[in-house]
Amino acid sequence: MANIGYGVVRTLRRQMFNHLQQLSLAFYDRNEVGRIMSRILNDVGSLENLLSNGLLLVFADLITLVGIVIILMTMNLELALITMTVIPILAVVMIIWQKYSRTAFLKVRTAISIVNANLQENISGARVIQSLSREDVNFRRFDSMNEANFDANVSATRLAGGLQPIVELLMGAAVAIVIIYGGSQAIAGKLLLGSLVGFVLYTQRFFDPIRDLSVWYTELQRAMAGGQRIFEVIDAKIEVIDAPDAVELPTIKGEINYDHVSFQYVEGREVIHDVNLHFNPGETIAFVGTTGAGKSTMVALVDRFYDVTTGSLTIDGYDIKKVTQESLRKQIGVVLQEPFLFSDTIRENIIYGREFATEEKMIEAAKAVGAHDFIMRLDKGYDTVLQERGSNLSQGQRQLISFARAVLSDPRILILDEATANIDTQTEVIIQQALKRLLQGRTSLVIAHRLSTIHDANLVVVMENGKIVEMGNHKELIEKKGIYYHLYTMSYAYNDDKAAPTDKHGTT
Numbered sequence: 357m358a359n360i361g362y363g364v365v366r367t368l369r370r371q372m373f374n375h376l377q378q379l380s381l382a383f384y385d386r387n388e389v390g391r392i393m394s395r396i397l398n399d400v401g402s403l404e405n406l407l408s409n410g411l412l413l414v415f416a417d418l419i420t421l422v423g424i425v426i427i428l429m430t431m432n433l434e435l436a437l438i439t440m441t442v443i444p445i446l447a448v449v450m451i452i453w454q455k456y457s458r459t460a461f462l463k464v465r466t467a468i469s470i471v472n473a474n475l476q477e478n479i480s481g482a483r484v485i486q487s488l489s490r491e492d493v494n495f496r497r498f499d500s501m502n503e504a505n506f507d508a509n510v511s512a513t514r515l516a517g518g519l520q521p522i523v524e525l526l527m528g529a530a531v532a533i534v535i536i537y538g539g540s541q542a543i544a545g546k547l548l549l550g551s552l553v554g555f556v557l558y559t560q561r562f563f564d565p566i567r568d569l570s571v572w573y574t575e576l577q578r579a580m581a582g583g584q585r586i587f588e589v590i591d592a593k594i595e596v597i598d599a600p601d602a603v604e605l606p607t608i609k610g611e612i613n614y615d616h617v618s619f620q621y622v623e624g625r626e627v628i629h630d631v632n633l634h635f636n637p638g639e640t641i642a643f644v645g646t647t648g649a650g651k652s653t654m655v656a657l658v659d660r661f662y663d664v665t666t667g668s669l670t671i672d673g674y675d676i677k678k679v680t681q682e683s684l685r686k687q688i689g690v691v692l693q694e695p696f697l698f699s700d701t702i703r704e705n706i707i708y709g710r711e712f713a714t715e716e717k718m719i720e721a722a723k724a725v726g727a728h729d730f731i732m733r734l735d736k737g738y739d740t741v742l743q744e745r746g747s748n749l750s751q752g753q754r755q756l757i758s759f760a761r762a763v764l765s766d767p768r769i770l771i772l773d774e775a776t777a778n779i780d781t782q783t784e785v786i787i788q789q790a791l792k793r794l795l796q797g798r799t800s801l802v803i804a805h806r807l808s809t810i811h812d813a814n815l816v817v818v819m820e821n822g823k824i825v826e827m828g829n830h831k832e833l834i835e836k837k838g839i840y841y842h843l844y845t846m847s848y849a850y851n852d853d854k855a856a857p858t859d860k861h862g863t864t
């Protein structure tokens with residue numbers, strides 16, 4: 357029994373994990389981590405009892421029930437039918453009860469899921485919470501969610517408990533009917549007293565499996581509430597999928613073309629409006645614009661983390677919707693402002709996804725981005741195990757590791773989304789030199805705040821509210837004295853006063 361029960365639990369978790377890995381980023385935008393975790397752990401756990409103990413017992417109960425019914429009927433058909441008149445009443449009670457219990461059990465599942473989501477956020481955000489002294493407020497919030505969870509459990513249990521007395525009551529009623537009816541027959545001499553006593557004893561046995569079954573029925577309702585939530589995950593639609601006739605993207609040169617691309621994260625709120633762009637292979641393109649202009653979105657579309665809503669995006673003439681995601685992403689390297697490192701050694705983190713890479717290649721990549729030195733200074737060098745998300749490294753060091761990861765993967769297209777935000781100017785110079793060499797023959801899309809990166813770009817794309825407002829190289833755009841010029845004087849003048857065309861106060 358345990359084997360089958362836990363086997364089902366294991367299979368469900370496996371399917372959920374596998375599905376979660378394929379679900380598009382849009383799913384993760386919509387669902388909190390804690391709630392997803394709750395579905396995999398708690399909701400699946402709610403099936404454990406039913407599956408590992410219930411199934412066989414229910415089966416046994418059903419067989420007993422059938423056996424007793426046959427015995428009762430052969431003993432005295434009339435009395436047997438009278439006994440069973442309570443069954444329809446029980447059925448009606450169950451149907452009504454089920455309606456309420458389903459809601460109550462679902463509430464239990466939601467309540468614990470809310471507690472989990474809140475926990476997850478508070479644990480991950482411990483630093484921010486402590487720095488803003490929000491402990492008290494958050495504690496009160498947690499307390500109220502915890503309380504709601506308690507309430508939900510108590511009222512569900514109360515409801516579950518309520519079914520038993522009703523079953524007992526009906527059982528008593530049935531015995532009473534048998535005794536009254538059978539008794540009068542015995543007095544009339546139509547029935548032997550011994551038969552009546554025997555029948556009453558069997559009637560009691562008749563209710564044993566029913567009592568048991570009603571307990572398992574409660575358990576079933578509890579499990580169904582969990583099951584519903586499990587299948588919401590397993591059935592969640594994967595938005596970005598390989599087309600049935602998707603082809604392998606051959607080794608690309610890196611030509612990117614946006615053809616009337618529009619995009620919306622949420623229905624009805626377009627964030628990229630009808631963009632047309634063309635990048636030649638090997639070019640460095642810098643995206644510039646105020647926060648929220650749509651820069652990150654523009655580059656995320658290239659990696660097909662989201663599908664364009666209308667229009668098309670082609671790489672080397674291939675519509676990226678028509679090639680396999682794997683062959684596409686293998687040729688694109690991404691470095692983000694918040695690099696994600698895994699709780700593993702530095703070596704494993706660098707070769708993540710490129711497990712076949714040799715030790716030399718790995719070290720070469722680390723050297724290329726200037727990470728080798730600091731790694732060697734660590735106690736265990738490349739074998740240093742990172743704590744969660746690399747919290748035992750500085751932010752800049754984490755970025756260097758994710759740079760090494762991108763370099764090792766030798767991508768045709770490199771996407772840097774504010775990737776140098778936490779790296780000091782000196783290290784950036786090292787990376788810039790390394791990248792210059794590495795980017796030969798590669799297309800790179802760069803979102804950066806540092807002037808040096810933008811200076812060298814072949815093309816600067818200026819975005820505002822999801823539209824391209826200016827395009828050209830740095831020099832042309834400065835001369836144009838348009839939006840770029842204003843952005844540049846406003847945001848860069850302070851950081852880089854030597855290169856700034858205006859005085860430090862940004863008065864133009």
Ligand SMILES: Nc1ncnc2c1ncn2[C@@H]1O[C@H](COP(=O)(O)OP(=O)(O)O)[C@@H](O)[C@H]1O
Binds near residue numbers: 627646647649652
């Ligand atoms: N995951 C998301 N879900 C919904 N809206 C989003 C999401 N990410 C970004 N946006 C919205 O899209 C717009 C562009 O965001 P983004 O591309 O991140 O800007 P930038 O990188 O230029 O600062 C913003 O208005 C932002 O609110």
Ligand SMILES: [Mg+2]
Binds near residue numbers: 773
């Ligand atoms: Mg951004």
